[in-house]
Amino acid sequence: MVSRCQVEVLYFAESAEITGIRSETISVPQEIKALQLWNEIETRHPGLADIRNQVIFAVRQEYAELGHQLLLLQSGDEIAIIPPISGG
Amino acid sequence: MAAREEVLTLQAEVAQREEELSSLKRRLAAALLAEQESERLVPVSPLPPKAALSRDEILRYSRQLVLPELGVQGQLRLATASVLVVGCGGLGCPLAQYLAAAGVGRLGLVDYDVVEVSNLARQVLHGEALAGQAKVFSAAATLRRLNSAVECVPYAQALTPATALDLVGRYDVVADCSDNVPTRYLVNDACVLTGRPLVSASALRFEGQLTVYHYGGGPCYRCVFPQPPPAETVTSCADGGVLGVVTGVLGCLQALEVLKIAAGLGPSYSGSLLLFDALGGHFRCIRLRRRRPDCAACGERPTVTDLQDYESFCGSSATDKCRSLQLLSPEERISVVDYKRLLDSGSPHVLLDVRPPVEVDLCRLPHSLHIPLKHLERRNAESLKLLGEAIREGKQGTQEGVSLPIYVICKLGNDSQKAVKILQSWTDLDSLTVRDVVGGLMAWAAKIDGTFPQY
Numbered sequence: 001m002v003s004r005c006q007v008e009v010l011y012f013a014e015s016a017e018i019t020g021i022r023s024e025t026i027s028v029p030q031e032i033k034a035l036q037l038w039n040e041i042e043t044r045h046p047g048l049a050d051i052r053n054q055v056i057f058a059v060r061q062e063y064a065e066l067g068h069q070l071l072l073l074q075s076g077d078e079i080a081i082i083p084p085i086s087g088g
Numbered sequence: 089m090a091a092r093e094e095v096l097t098l099q100a101e102v103a104q105r106e107e108e109l110s111s112l113k114r115r116l117a118a119a120l121l122a123e124q125e126s127e128r129l130v131p132v133s134p135l136p137p138k139a140a141l142s143r144d145e146i147l148r149y150s151r152q153l154v155l156p157e158l159g160v161q162g163q164l165r166l167a168t169a170s171v172l173v174v175g176c177g178g179l180g181c182p183l184a185q186y187l188a189a190a191g192v193g194r195l196g197l198v199d200y201d202v203v204e205v206s207n208l209a210r211q212v213l214h215g216e217a218l219a220g221q222a223k224v225f226s227a228a229a230t231l232r233r234l235n236s237a238v239e240c241v242p243y244a245q246a247l248t249p250a251t252a253l254d255l256v257g258r259y260d261v262v263a264d265c266s267d268n269v270p271t272r273y274l275v276n277d278a279c280v281l282t283g284r285p286l287v288s289a290s291a292l293r294f295e296g297q298l299t300v301y302h303y304g305g306g307p308c309y310r311c312v313f314p315q316p317p318p319a320e321t322v323t324s325c326a327d328g329g330v331l332g333v334v335t336g337v338l339g340c341l342q343a344l345e346v347l348k349i350a351a352g353l354g355p356s357y358s359g360s361l362l363l364f365d366a367l368g369g370h371f372r373c374i375r376l377r378r379r380r381p382d383c384a385a386c387g388e389r390p391t392v393t394d395l396q397d398y399e400s401f402c403g404s405s406a407t408d409k410c411r412s413l414q415l416l417s418p419e420e421r422i423s424v425v426d427y428k429r430l431l432d433s434g435s436p437h438v439l440l441d442v443r444p445p446v447e448v449d450l451c452r453l454p455h456s457l458h459i460p461l462k463h464l465e466r467r468n469a470e471s472l473k474l475l476g477e478a479i480r481e482g483k484q485g486t487q488e489g490v491s492l493p494i495y496v497i498c499k500l501g502n503d504s505q506k507a508v509k510i511l512q513s514w515t516d517l518d519s520l521t522v523r524d525v526v527g528g529l530m531a532w533a534a535k536i537d538g539t540f541p542q543y
Binding site for chain 1: 175177178179180264265266267268269272289290291292295296297312313315316317318321322323324325328330335338361363365368372373374375376377408
């Protein structure tokens with residue numbers, strides 16, 4: 001039995017436009033690879049596929065490579081999807 | 089009829105004032121041009137070192153001089169520092185204002201654009217009277233009034249791969265206050281190639297981002313964003329909107345980072361990204377990745393050894409002006425002039441306005457049906473019902489067997505083309521001809537109805 005936890009996903013800039021929301025709480029396995037976590041989020045919002053290579057993916061306010069490193073998550077952890085903005 | 093006389097007197101007075109005003113504007117334009125000519129001749133040489141502050145300087149900067157972190161040494165460093173400000177818009181204006189006020193020795197101001205009325209809500213160095221003038225001259229004039237000791241060097245040109253290395257290399261610190269993706273990559277690469285720290289800020293809608301690139305072994309823009317975003321996922325302030333005070337907050341934070349670097353205090357946001365959410369009132373700090381060893385610009389074996397064509401790299405132009413899409417053939421489009429003729433003839437049709445509701449609230453053609461593009465994309469049931477009703481109603485005015493035309497309109501004529509494509513793909517609309525109005529409502533305002541609002 002894989003234990004799960006509730007994490008808060010924050011959507012910034014274009015990712016908020018694509019998903020139509022600024023944040024949501026989702027249930028994910030406590031042990032999960034960064035790429036799998038992204039894929040779980042992308043499954044909920046397929047439009048995010050367009051920007052997956054151009055975002056900062058941050059776990060607990062720290063950049064996480066979209067790769068195979070294992071994340072140990074706890075309920076309440078903050079995941080952020082941050083596309084660059086270029087206006088000024 | 090005293091009231092009538094008063095009206096005439098006032099009208100004459102208004103006409104006289106207007107004549108005075110336009111004469112003043114002509115003189116100002118001439119003065120600005122003369123200033124521009126004289127500035128072309130000014131060479132940019134390195135600022136000489138400064139050994140001491142004058143009595144006037146001590147008084148002027150006294151509130152910051154008594155900060156032990158800054159002190160006389162910090163102020164002397166500021167006075168001999170030069171900062172290149174790329175973009176004199178919503179970020180560049182507040183940034184340059186605070187750098188000039190704080191006594192930075194030289195400010196290079198780069199912008200190819202002219203002041204427009206729609207800039208004034210956030211670009212706080214530009215005044216109403218200077219609409220139509222180059223932003224860099226307007227900014228330089230305001231900065232000189234603020235602090236005559238600061239040398240302002242205006243460059244009324246776009247930063248290009250041909251000019252960027254030379255220009256960036258003449259300054260100590262670079263502030264990226266630009267408004268588009270190609271310029272952001274260009275500024276980054278120029279800073280990496282010339283070894284200059286880059287303080288980068290950006291803003292859109294209610295959000296802002298700030299970070300310092302290529303400082304003390306930290307990452308550069310390409311380390312964090314190796315690939316540019318697809319052009320269609322990038323929103324400009326012209327399209328998405330921005331609140332002036334949000335660019336103001338970010339420009340001020342950016343100025344703070346520049347000042348700390350220039351004064352020798354060191355920046356706070358090298359290797360980390362500050363996110364400002366103005367709607368929620370939150371500041372968040374995200375720790376960024378380290379420098380990427382395989383970074384194309386600052387990595388161990390860089391492939392960016394000279395500046396390149398950033399517009400083709402990013403698939404977009406180095407401006408935040410809207411580009412015209414060409415999705416439809418000429419037969420699928422109608423000009424505003426032809427549409428006006430058709431409207432005047434009373435020919436039955438449906439005019440479909442596909443702009444977002446917030447823009448329809450600003451202005452609309454009274455006979456248009458409003459369904460936002462987003463609703464068409466999602467085949468929103470309520471919207472489909474509305475469109476069906478409008479078509480049935482319109483058909484009552486046409487002869488049997490004659491198809492009812494639908495004309496689609498938006499602000500500039502890009503979204504309207506997307507909407508035509510969507511409507512054409514709906515097989516249940518087979519018997520209809522769908523066209524879009526070239527140039528949209530802004531063309532309508534420019535060519536047909538001068539009283540129609542522009543935005």
